Amino acid sequence: MADDKQNDVKDEVAELAPFDPSKKKKKKKPVVQDGIDDSAENLAEKVETLSVSEGLESTFTGLKKKKKKPAEVSLLNEESVETGGEDLDDLAAESEEGEGIVLQQRYPWEGSDRDYEYEELLGRVFNILRENNPELAGDRRRTVMRPPQVLREGTKKTVFVNFMDLCKTMHRNADHVQAFLLAELGTSGSLDGQQRLVVKGRFAPKNFEGILRRYVSKYLDDQIFLLLFEFATGKFLLLFLFNLTSTYCFQMNMLSALGAKVLTQYFRRRIDSSFSDVRSVALDDRLHLSKLVLLLVLGEGMLELELASFLSILYLDIL
Amino acid sequence: MSDLDIQIPTAYDPFADANAENSGAGTKEYVHIRIQQRNGRKSLTTVQGLKKEFSYNKILKDLKKDFCCNGTVVEDPELGQVIQLQGDQRKNVSTFLVQAGIVKKDHIKIHGF
Numbered sequence: 001m002a003d004d005k006q007n008d009v010k011d012e013v014a015e016l017a018p019f020d021p022s023k024k025k026k027k028k029k030p031v032v033q034d035g036i037d038d039s040a041e042n043l044a045e046k047v048e049t050l051s052v053s054e055g056l057e058s059t060f061t062g063l064k065k066k067k068k069k070p071a072e073v074s075l076l077n078e079e080s081v082e083t084g085g086e087d088l089d090d091l092a093a094e095s096e097e098g099e100g101i102v103l104q105q106r107y108p109w110e111g112s113d114r115d116y117e118y119e120e121l122l123g124r125v126f127n128i129l130r131e132n133n134p135e136l137a138g139d140r141r142r143t144v145m146r147p148p149q150v151l152r153e154g155t156k157k158t159v160f161v162n163f164m165d166l167c168k169t170m171h172r173n174a175d176h177v178q179a180f181l182l183a184e185l186g187t188s189g190s191l192d193g194q195q196r197l198v199v200k201g202r203f204a205p206k207n208f209e210g211i212l213r214r215y216v217s218k219y220l221d222d223q224i225f226l227l228l229f230e231f232a233t234g235k236f237l238l239l240f241l242f243n244l245t246s247t248y249c250f251q252m253n254m255l256s257a258l259g260a261k262v263l264t265q266y267f268r269r270r271i272d273s274s275f276s277d278v279r280s281v282a283l284d285d286r287l288h289l290s291k292l293v294l295l296l297v298l299g300e301g302m303l304e305l306e307l308a309s310f311l312s313i314l315y316l317d318i319l
Numbered sequence: 320m321s322d323l324d325i326q327i328p329t330a331y332d333p334f335a336d337a338n339a340e341n342s343g344a345g346t347k348e349y350v351h352i353r354i355q356q357r358n359g360r361k362s363l364t365t366v367q368g369l370k371k372e373f374s375y376n377k378i379l380k381d382l383k384k385d386f387c388c389n390g391t392v393v394e395d396p397e398l399g400q401v402i403q404l405q406g407d408q409r410k411n412v413s414t415f416l417v418q419a420g421i422v423k424k425d426h427i428k429i430h431g432f
Contacts (some may be wrong), residue, residue: 183430184430184432185431185432186353186354186355186356186429186431187355187356188428200357202356203432204432207432208432210432211432
């Protein structure tokens with residue numbers, strides 16, 4: 001399914017690369033619907049395999065919450081925090097260059113007065129982004145981890161041979177993974193001289209795999225929650241709330257304690273109140289508590305000054 | 320742009336209203352179901368996190384009857400009352416709790432292999 005999606009995305013990117021408004025009109029509806037279906041099914045799924053996908057770019061494919069490789073993301077986000085926080089000219093300029101033609105599209109919501117749905121806005125924003133910056137809508141690469149190797153030591157102990165390898169693949173502290181593993185198994189264990197994890201009890205590799213999968217989905221998945229604000233002028237403000245729990249960003253600040261839901265509600269209210277011409281606010285209600293470390297704000301066509309002052313308000317309040 | 324004056328942060332707690340609104344729906348008290356190994360193939364299932372209003376004894380009795388196992392309620396200093404059941408009853412317990420309407424499905428967290 002991921003492969004299909006990848007191909008899908010590649011096709012879309014290839015097709016949309018020459019910015020032709022007439023072409024785009026025809027493709028718009030199928031893309032949006034595709035996106036909606038995609039995101040609907042994908043949002044229902046969780047991590048199927050022990051796979052870690054990478055890159056900030058991957059957020060823009062498939063129109064859904066993305067799971068990313070922590071190392072890459074943290075590096076990229078460090079850059080983008082600077083750009084987002086200090087130098088918004090880049091972002092604003094980058095997004096402004098592709099503004100161009102206002103699309104007279106047949107959107108699913110036209111003809112009625114209803115508020116936009118999350119997936120619709122999401123699809124629209126990502127399409128705009130893909131057209132303007134096709135390189136950002138990159139492929140989603142999946143790194144598959146090696147299966148855990150498990151040996152018996154005596155009758156009552158199990159040795160997890162690949163432990164350190166897996167920790168390194170996940171870019172995690174061994175302590176953290178070990179603590180999680182032992183807590184989930186409900187037993188005691190320790191690292192022996194050869195950096196293997198010796199666990200009391202008899203366990204099969206399948207058990208370890210399941211627990212590792214849980215670890216990945218809980219801690220590794222850099223879940224990105226998107227807040228979409230559409231202004232009456234037709235421009236978007238897209239708020240990415242990243243969940244970065246990679247080893248690089250392991251020192252959580254107060255943001256993490258608050259939880260995603262609180263923060264997104266807060267932002268929603270703030271933006272609603274500070275910008276009078278917000279036309280709609282879309283929020284993915286399927287948030288679950290996660291740890292937030294960084295904020296990246298992507299403004300499409302917003303005036304730099306507005307964005308700058310808005311961010312300063314945010315930072316003043318939070319930090 | 321007039322409504323974008325930089326606001327000087329005062330004693331205003333930006334999350335006060337969010338927290339107030341959220342406390343009802345947002346904060347989740349999870350019910351943790353864990354498993355421990357004993358001798359051989361024997362194991363112990365632990366249920367922790369149920370609300371204090373419930374009568375643990377009644378729940379325990381029903382669980383014991385349903386799953387034909389033995390169990391007890393243990394007082395833990397920090398975790399409160401914990402239900403222990405013999406055997407691997409994790410799935411059974413979660414279906415039981417959901418069906419009885421004690422806990423919602425997304426409030427249950429199953430740990431262990």
